[in-house]
Amino acid sequence: MSFGSLSQNAILSLNGGAKMGGFAHNTGEGGISDYHKNPGGDLIWQIGTGYFGCRYHDGKFNDEAFTEKPQSPQIKMVEIKLSQGAKPGHGGILPAKKVTPEIARIRLVKEGFDVISPPAHSEFKTPLEMMAFVKKLRDHSGGKPVGIKLCIGRRSEFFAICKAMVETKTYVDFITVDGGEGGTGASPQEFSNAVGMPLREALAFVFDVLTGFGLKRHIKIISSGKVASGFDLVKNIALGADLCNSARGMMFALGCIQALECNSNTCPTGVATQDPSLMKGLVVEDKTVRVFNFHRLTVASAVELLGAAGLHHTHQLTRAYVNRRVAPNIMQSYMETYPYIPEGSLLQTPYPLRFELGMALSTSASFVPTDYNVSFVDYAHANSFSDSIDVVGKSSDN
Structure with missing residues (x-):
């Protein structure tokens, strides 16, 4: 939800609502604006592949430009964006007509030119190098x-990241899991519809793999992907999330009508435009309160659901509390659909059966899966438990 993609009035309203409600605001990869x-x-x-706000003019990461910003007490965490649900493996573009002098100054780019977010990071090419970048x-x-x-996307990439954390003993503090169902009017339709794992499956997978490697105690999980209701919060926390991000819901609170003109600078509600004549239609004083109220009432709804289940805290939520219909006459709890695995079970053989393939295909030295070591017969057998939903496998953009 970067400034540049969104208008200044939208950013002011989102951050003002966060201030009123005591919750956090993710900058998006466009840098930190006034x-x-x-x-x-x-x-x-959030720092993406373009390193906006902490880059040289050639797009390389600038240590000095980075170091000065997190010293502000307002910056609570730093998030390295490997990929996003809207267009994993794709990169992005901010059209030249949106690149004003102000945006050029904030992003450290040239005014009046298309701003490209590459599909891959230039600071690291392997999971081990990524952990060195995290430490830096x-x-x-x-x-x-x-x-x-x-x-x-490809599960082996996440196994590779976890293996790198175990080997280096450098752990990320949190992992934001973005669902493949995410997207805006600026997303390529094929990518938004067909690339990446849906949030529910991805969230359970990440929690289980972190547990299997003995890493979950070090790492918080943030879920992101069409989170807009109290039940969405309950569902995601039950699957393993510690907290949730909401982008789509917050856009609706700002007045988004899904006009699908996010990339054209002609957003009629003033949310995704740099055109002053359109932007003035988004009244900051009004939308700030709407953002605050959306957050407050959504959390209150989740709390009511917890109370109805006889629970006092989200820590008590498990997969056993949420049920879903899997066939016309069959219901299953999340615990039946996504059974837990023992802590540390991926640190020694034999591995849990459904994770054997991921362990075989992954190495901390590369994001690229080692397919050539696995025969087609072995792959087909090990993949028999994969998602019934067809998705294109891609996650870390490397």
Whole structure:
């Protein structure tokens, strides 16, 4: 939800609502603007493949430009975006007509030119190199939490990341799991519809793999992907999330009508435009309160659901509490659909059966799966438990 993609009035309203409600506002990969700073709400600084706000003109990461920003007490965490549910493996573009002098200054790019977010990071090419980059950002930010955001595709890539954490003993502080069902009017339709693992399956997978490697106690999980209701919060926390992000719901609170003109600078509600004549239709004083109320009432709804289940805290939620219909005459709890695995069970053989393939295909030295070591027969057998939903496998963009 970057400034540049969104208008200054949208950013002011989101951060003002976060300040009123005591929750955090993710900057998106477009850098930290004055409109993020002025209301004073807590910020999670997202750094994407373009390194906006902490880059040289050639697009390479700039250590000095990065170091000065996290010193602000308003910046609570730093998030490295590997990929997003809207368009995993794709990269992005901010059209030249949206690149004003102000946006060029904030992003450290040239005014009036298309701004490209590459599909891959230039600072690291392997999971081991990624963990070194995590350590560098943590050191340069004075020890603030550093995490990653990704949309799961090929499971072997996430196994590789976990193996790198175990080997280096460098752990991310949090992982934001983005569902493949995410997307905006600026997303390529094929990617939004067909690339990446849906949030429910991805969330259970990430929790189980972290548990299997003995890493969950070090890492918080944030879920992101069409989170807009109290039951969405309950459902995701039951599957393994510690907290949830909401983008779509917050856009609706700002007045988004899904006109699908996010990339054209002609958003009629003033949310996704830099056109002053359109932007003025988004009244900050009104939308700030709407953002605050959406958050407050959604959390209150989740609390009511917990009370109805006889629970006092989200920590008590397990997969046994949520049921779903899997056939016309069959219901299953999440615990039946996504059974837990023992802690540490991926640190030694034999591995749980459904994770054997991922372990065989992954190495901390590369994001690329080692397919050539597995015969087609072995692959077909091991993959028999895969998702019934067809998705294109891609997650970390590397």
